[in-house]
Amino acid sequence: MHAYRSHTCAELNKSHVGDTVRLSGWVHRVRDHGGVLFIDLRDHYGMTQVLCDPDSPVFAEVEKVRSEWCIRIDGNVKARDEDLVNPKIPTGEIEVFIRDMEVLGAAEELPLMVFGDQEYPEETRLRYRYLDLRREKMQSHMKLRSDMVASMRKRMWDIGFREYQTPIITASSPEGARDFLVPSRLHPGRFYALPQAPQQFKQLIMVSGFDKYFQIAPCFRDEDPRADRSPTDFYQLDMEMSFVTQQDVFDTIQPVMQGVFEEFGGGRKVDADWPQISYADAAKWYGTDKPDLRNPIKMQDCSEHFRGSGFAIFAKLLEQEGTEVRAIPAPTGGSRKFCDRMNAFAQKEGLPGMGYIFWRDKTADAVAQELGIPIKDAAAKLKSGEVEGGMEAAGPLAKNIGPERTEAIRQQLGLGVGDAAFFLGGRPKVFETVAGKARNVIGEELGLTEQDRFAFCWIVDFPIFQKDEETGEIDFDHNPFSMPKGGMEALEADPLSVTGYQYDLACNGYELVSGAIRNHKPEIMFKTFAVAGYGEDEVRRRFGGMVNAFKYGAPPHGGCAAGIDRMVMLLADETSIREVIMFPMNQQAQDLMMNAPSEASAEQLMELSLRVVEQE
Structure with a gap:
């Protein structure tokens, strides 16, 4: 035996x-x-x-x-x-x-129990992660992660991709987050960096003539932690293809992603129709570039109903250029109690509040005021049908703007008795984030957001440039390496109107995939950076390897990367990414189990020609 x-x-x-x-x-x-x-x-x-x-x-x-x-x-x-x-x-x-x-x-007295569903502080769970991982839920999550990665790898091979590994030690490259720097012993005073993503290398693989590349790639970014983001490292399904359009990339990655969610989604519905929504429309309708489409609420611009109205706050606001009033419909939310609750939510988010209107059946009080009769008589007339009840609008906004404008708003939003609408005004970039959060809260609280479903959408047409409100200078808004729509001609026109072949895939309120058709032409790349104030010499200094390669017959190419940790988090029904990572850092980017980061010895520092300067 x-x-x-x-x-x-x-x-x-x-x-x-x-x-x-x-x-x-x-x-x-x-x-x-x-x-x-x-x-x-x-x-x-x-x-x-x-x-x-x-x-x-x-x-x-x-x-x-x-x-x-x-x-x-x-x-x-x-x-x-x-x-x-x-x-x-x-x-x-x-x-x-x-x-x-x-x-x-044998085991000593346990700092946390494996049996049962007791809740323990996260710090305790991470310090004794090897015990935490023995629990049934954690075993299940890690098996799910492993099985999902194996499935993704097989699906990529099945559609003609090969897996190639890119370097882990490379040069520092500004890609939107802070690098983790690695000091060089052989070259004192110089530093390598851990790659934020294999971005430049996978593009160079395309220049090298390999038609399809993928990798389950580790990525390293020195970022502030969030519930859905690791502060140090994460894994992604990284892919790139040559001679492709944006739609080719969509058509390639959708069956992979959809298949994985169908395989591991536990019977939940997986949408097969993935709409393509422009970045501008996503901001206007949902207040975010990663909308949760399980929630049917779509925000609308209601500015015209408030211009010159009796509601002075919005009326004066709309006299300023670049402002608008946006409505968030709330079907079945037509009660003062719910409206007050949402108003309090807005105040917690740092706004003065949210205006609201809700529609209800006409009350005896309203009929009494209208006819100048006692409430008792008004109630009797309503009951007998002598006076038609119908619908009335309630709330401070309704009183200020009057019945005609209120009715126009109701008809535009398609609302009726028992429904409500909430309003936010100002410059969209200032209030959109709160509006998007409010939309999510309304959808959840009113039971409008469909559970047990994965709803995907592509966000497209990201703006490449933005203007600094204070200095008026043009800088990059999104990925500077995506090919601008319209090429060189577009760059000669208004920079703020230029969009790129850049795209994200959102699912249930999370960004799962990000990618682009790359800018593979040096002259267009130099022009793109010049618009944002970067000279050709600086571009060559920062991205010389890629720029030089593009001089030797670079093919049109594009791709994307899917966040594995975030996908597992969704499939496992978790809201924290640390629940699906084997050995995660805590909220302060510390590994309590292995005591990282730790101090380096004097000998190590000397060997690397480094000195630690104590901060005041």
Whole structure:
């Protein structure tokens, strides 16, 4: 028999009754039933119930074991009594009577329990991650991640891509985030960098004549942490193709992504229709470039209804250039209580509040005021049908702008009795983020956002340039390496109207994929950077390797990268990316388990010609 096990803890069933077996695993929990000890023995594959009574030669030793001891047992497989069968686990029809036991690894008092669903502070979980990872949910998440990566890799090979590895130690390159720098021992005072992405290398692979490239690539960025972003490193499915259009990239990556979500989505609906929405429309309709399309709410510009209206705040605001008033429809949100709650939400987000209108059945009070009669008489007239009830608009805005404008707003938004609308005004870039959050909250609270569904959309036509409001200077708004639509001619016109062949894929409110058709022509690249105030010499200094390569017959090419951590997070129904990374950093970019970052010794610093300057 094998030194440690003849079977895993998920293999035994009724066909093994009477067999002598050997199992190894961890003590999940111990139960004492009147002198008979029951142990749930757990390994990576599952659970088996083993038991021991005073007749066993190792009963005294078994009495000593505690949770998370690692043990080996030999025993006889027995059938459980019919009323004790556990249908929830594959081994639920049998149990193993212990004849022999060896302690492979005793455990001290546990800082966190593996058995059960107790909640522990994240710092505790990360400090003892090896214990946290033993829990069933975490085992499931890591298996999901591994299986998903294997599936993605196979799907890419199946459509003609080959996997090539790019360098991990390279030159520093400004790509939107801070680099992790690596000092060079052989070249004192000089630094390598960990790649933020394989961006330049994968483009050079296309210049080298390889038609299709992919890689499960590690990327390193010194970023501030967020719930959906690691502060140090992450993995992505990186791909690039030659002689392709933007639509070719979409048509290539959609079956891969859709197939993965169908395979691992647990039966949830996966949309097959992926609309293409311009960056400008996404901001206007959803307040974000990563909209959650499970929520049907679409914001609308209602500025014309407030120009010259009795609501002075919006009326005066709209006299300023570049301002507008935007409405967020809220079907079924037509109660003062809900409207007040959303107004409080806006105040928490740093705004003075949100204006609102809600529509309800006409009240006796309103009829009494209209006809100049007592409320009691008005109620009787409504009840008898002598006076038609109908619908009325309520809320401060409705009173200020009057019934005609209010009705025009209702008709534009397609709302009725029991519905509401919320309004934000000013420069869109100032209020859009809050408007987008409000849209999400309204959709969730009113039950409008469809659960158990993955809704995808492509965001396209990103602006390449933006103007600094204070200095008036033009700088890059998004990826400067994407090919501008219209090429050189577009760059000669108004820079703020130039959009690029850049695209993101959003799903359920998260950005999952980002990519572009690349700017492969040096003259267009130099012109693009010149518009933003960067001279040709600086472009050559920063991106010389790529610029030089493009002089020797660069093909049109493009691609994208899909964030693996974020995909697993969505599939696992988690809201924190740290739940699906094996050994993540904490919110302060620290590894509490391995004590990183740590101080370097004086010898190490000297060897690298470095000196640490103490900060005040």
